Amino acid sequence: MLMQPEKGPNPNYDFIMKDTPPPKRSLLPTNNPILMIAGVVILILLLIVIYGVISGSKGSKGATAIIDSLGKAQEISRVTTAQATNLKDPNTLAIAATTQAAVGSEQTQLNKFLVSHKVKVDKKKLALYQNKNTDSQMATALQTNSLDSAYLTYLKGALNDYSQSLKTSYSSTTSASARAIQQDAFDSTQTLLSSPTLKQ
Numbered sequence: 001m002l003m004q005p006e007k008g009p010n011p012n013y014d015f016i017m018k019d020t021p022p023p024k025r026s027l028l029p030t031n032n033p034i035l036m037i038a039g040v041v042i043l044i045l046l047l048i049v050i051y052g053v054i055s056g057s058k059g060s061k062g063a064t065a066i067i068d069s070l071g072k073a074q075e076i077s078r079v080t081t082a083q084a085t086n087l088k089d090p091n092t093l094a095i096a097a098t099t100q101a102a103v104g105s106e107q108t109q110l111n112k113f114l115v116s117h118k119v120k121v122d123k124k125k126l127a128l129y130q131n132k133n134t135d136s137q138m139a140t141a142l143q144t145n146s147l148d149s150a151y152l153t154y155l156k157g158a159l160n161d162y163s164q165s166l167k168t169s170y171s172s173t174t175s176a177s178a179r180a181i182q183q184d185a186f187d188s189t190q191t192l193l194s195s196p197t198l199k200q
Contacts, residue, residue, distance in 0.1 A: 062173030063119045069169045069182070070110045070121065071129035072162040073103045076155070078130065083138055083151050092148040095197045099155060102192065103162075106185040113178055156198050163189045 080100050087093050114121055134154060141150030163186060170182040192198065 062169065062175065062178065063114065063117070065165070065169035065172040066110055066114060066178060066182075067119075067121055067125065069162065069165045069185070070107060070114070071126050072158070072165050073107045073110070073185075074126055075129045075131065075134075076158045076162060077103050077107060079134055079138070079151075079154065079158070082135070083147065086142055086147055087151060089148045091197045092152060095155070095192070095195060096151070098195075099159070099192055102188045106181070106188065109181045109185075113175075113181055117175075152198060152200075156193065159189050159193050159198075163193070 077100060080096050080103075084093070084096050084100070087096055111121070137150060137154070138147065141147045166182050166186040166189065170179055170186070173179060173182075
């Protein structure tokens with residue numbers, strides 16, 4: 001009679017022979033709900049601070065670019081006012097008067113925008129835009145009876161520079177009201193530049 005092979009240990013005791021699997025690790029560092037809530041709050045605060053730094057630097061850059069446009073507008077206005085009484089050609093006088101009115105209005109609007117956003121404009125910074133070489137050139141041109149042509153040459157270059165500054169400040173800000181002011185100023189400047197007097 002063949003011997004029956006002995007049956008293995010009782011299946012109820014198999015757990016003794018098997019290796020226990022290691023406990024699964026949680027993705028969260030702790031199971032303590034208070035610590036978890038505190039971690040989430042800290043993370044939200046960090047995100048708010050980072051957003052504030054990023055948007056603040058963008059706003060600062062935009063304000064600097066607007067001040068640059070303001071400084072250039074102020075200088076065009078200053079030179080035009082200084083030379084207007086000595087200009088003789090009616091067309092040059094007309095473009096000077098139109099420029100003064102347009103650029104003066106744009107200065108006012110840019111200033112109002114900066115004040116409404118609590119941006120202080122340092123007068124010393126704006127004074128840096130004054131070019132004494134321009135004054136010397138105009139004085140020499142007045143003595144040689146060529147002030148009208150010298151002023152028109154200056155104005156064309158200054159308006160092109162101002163126009164470029166407006167494009168830069170437009171792309172540096174996300175403010176809809178600032179962009180509207182800059183777009184209007186840019187369009188106005190392009191109209192001046194396309195006038196027959198400055199296209200000669």
